[in-house]
Amino acid sequence: MDNYIPALDVVFHALADPTRRAVIHRLGSGEATVSELAIPHNMALPSFMKHLQVLESGGLIKSHKTGRVRTCQIVPLKLAVAETWISKERAVWEGRAERLANYVENIASEKK
Amino acid sequence: MDNYIPALDVVFHALADPTRRAVIHRLGSGEATVSELAIPHNMALPSFMKHLQVLESGGLIKSHKTGRVRTCQIVPLKLAVAETWISKERAVWEGRAERLANYVENIASEKK
DNA sequence: AATATAGTTATCCATATGGCTAAGTATATG
């Protein structure tokens, strides 16, 4: 638990569900109301709302209500944090792979 | 559920836990045995093993047993799939942001 | 004013998750 980033628990959990990923994807092409977002999902509204709550409390989306309509939009930051974490991890083992490649290369050239 | 990638359910779920992320991080600096991996985690071994099973069944790590010792290593592919998904989503709304910026810019220049 | 619309709240339910202890198996080591 070296450099534990609590936000990642919540972000990765949010992304672990296909309904929620679909919502993120949909919001990529612009704001949408709760009903609009719900349409493609074969699920009762309260069930769907729970997914929106997971996304919003996790900071991946935000929403505002005008009259009786709630409109949602994406919040870029958290996705970026998740991507950065993965990217850094990959950088580490890619670094290792590179060093290993160099090592193999050195062995090879020493044999000449 | 347009372009639903089932692997992502499993990968993001695996990454949603700090213990599992720590294991991924640790394996970034090379192979390790189950006991070695378990040391930093204040948890009974069977509990810890469950995390390894989540990682392995999700394809994020693999392991082989020699004698009574099981050694684990990272499998790059799944992390890459997860990073790619996020990256593509970001590209979409960054594209939008860019178009919006252009639009605003055009409005501004029309005012000249 | 009456009705339709768009969420929201309150429960409920089955299953999954993340932790535990106790006991078992297989391989080293003394």
Next chain:
DNA sequence: CATATACTTAGCCATATGGATAACTATATT
């Protein structure tokens, strides 16, 4: 051979998750 080591398996438990229905609130519409 006896014992220690390194997992494994089996079961238990509390809480979280993802779904549902029923009833409610607050705005539009007619």
